[in-house]
Amino acid sequence: MKILLTGGAGFIGSHVAAAFLAAGHQVVVVDDLSTGDxxxxxxxxxxxxxxVASPELDAIFARERPDVVDHHAAQISVTASARDPLADARANALGTLNVLECCRRHQVRKVIFISSGGAIYGDAPVDRIPETRPPAPLSPYAIHKLTGEHYLRFYRAQHGLAYTSLRYANVYGPGQNPDGEAGVVAIFCTKLLRGEVPVLNAWPDDPEGMARDYVYVEDVAEANALSLVKGDDGIFNIGTGTAVKTRELLETIAHLLGSEPRYTPAGPRPGDLRRSCLDNRRALEVLGWRPTHDLAAGLAKTVAWFQSHA
Ligand SMILES: NC(=O)c1ccc[n+]([C@@H]2O[C@H](COP(=O)([O-])OP(=O)(O)OC[C@H]3O[C@@H](n4cnc5c(N)ncnc54)[C@H](O)[C@@H]3O)[C@@H](O)[C@H]2O)c1
Incomplete structure (x- = not known):
């Protein structure tokens, strides 16, 4: 199968590219290297x-004629989207629309769209959020991810373009960029390795930190590989169903590194959700996907990678 993968020079996209290649597919990466390498x-x-928002994308589709498109390219910072909603809309709403228009014009069979289970449900104080929960996006980033899903339905109904939308939880693993505001695993690994004291954001009434669902990047890549042949016209949470508080995460990473779990306490940042944990049963039922790394196994691989790249 020939797959055009947007954002394939980024953290998750590069793992997805490797998984597609390992399964014997042809991979064409499109990336503007704004955060990728x-x-x-x-x-x-x-x-x-x-x-992906530029008119030149059409000529790439015309030349490459992909069977499937996997759309990872995005502006990924929730905070940046709040600061500059127009820039976020350009990359994430118009960029997605441009990708879908190219799919339509060049008879692509299916698009795999990357959405965000960590953002589009908003603050959801339930144990595990199912896909049926009405979205309540609280940031331009989340609004534009949800907009992408609405466009998927339009292109399916109007033009017969099959889709799968994967709503990722908090993805972590080797190669994640520690320099942004997101990616707390990468930030903690890097800070502790440098002997610096990381910041732990928490609400005053809950000093253990935010509850998050951390999913390992190789498992996420596998969900993409399965979506090439399954899950048409479905939306799937891709998470572990287990919530971990920030302090426990820091302590586990510090233990693996043999360092002290010291931190500087701070309040929540604008847009921070107290809890986000995804129900992943639909992905198991339809895609046959389940995470194969628990947090200990995923963090062991991640910490080893950051140690060897320090
Ligand atoms: N990291 C997470 O926890 C997480 C959670 C939910 C969803 N996602 C989604 O997964 C995808 C990949 O995220 P990531 O964490 O690997 O981030 P990343 O920044 O490492 O990857 C994004 C890639 O897209 C490229 N890109 C950005 N804007 C582009 C544009 N307009 N045209 C072409 N390329 C562009 C960047 O250069 C980069 O290579 C994104 O769609 C993101 O919203 C990530």
Missing amino acids: RSRVPPGASFHLAD
Whole structure:
């Protein structure tokens, strides 16, 4: 199968590219390298430097004629989206629409769209959020991810383009960028390795921190590989169904690194949700997907990677 993968020079996209190649598929990466790195694109994948919102995307589709499109490219910072909603809309809403228009014009069979289970449900104080929970996005980032899902339904109904939307929980693993505001695992690993004291954001009445569902990146890549042949016209949470508080996460990472779990307490940042944990049963039933790494196993691999790249 020939797969055009947007955002394939990024953290998750590069793992997805590797999984597709390992399964014997042809991979064409499109990335503008705004946060990605050309060196992350695995050997064996071809590469086009382009913005997914630009008109030049059409010529890439015309030349490559992919069977399936996997759309990971996005502006990924919730905080940046709140600061500059127009820039977020350009990359995440118009960019997605441009990708879908190219799919329509070039007879792509299916698009795999990357959504966010961590953002679009808003603050959901339930144990595990099912896909049936009405979305309540609280940031331009989440609004534009949800907009992408609405467009998927339009292109399915109007143009017969099959889709799968994967709503990721908090993804972590080797290669994650520690420099942004997101990616707390990468931030904790990097800070502790440098001997710095990380910040732990928490509400005053809940000093253990935010409850989050951390899913390992290789498991996420496997969900994409399964979606090539299953899950047409479905929306799936991709998470572990287990919530972990920030302090426990920090203590586990510090233990693996053999360092002290010291931190500087701070309040919540604008847009921070208290709890987000996804019900993943639909992905098991329809895609046959389940996470194969628990937090201890995933963190062990991640910490080892950050140690070897320190
Ligand atoms: N990391 C998480 O926990 C998480 C959770 C939910 C959803 N997601 C989604 O997963 C996808 C990948 O995220 P990531 O964590 O790997 O981030 P990342 O920043 O490492 O990857 C994004 C990639 O997209 C590229 N890109 C950005 N804007 C582009 C544009 N306009 N045109 C072309 N390329 C562009 C970047 O250069 C980068 O290579 C995103 O869609 C993100 O919203 C991530």
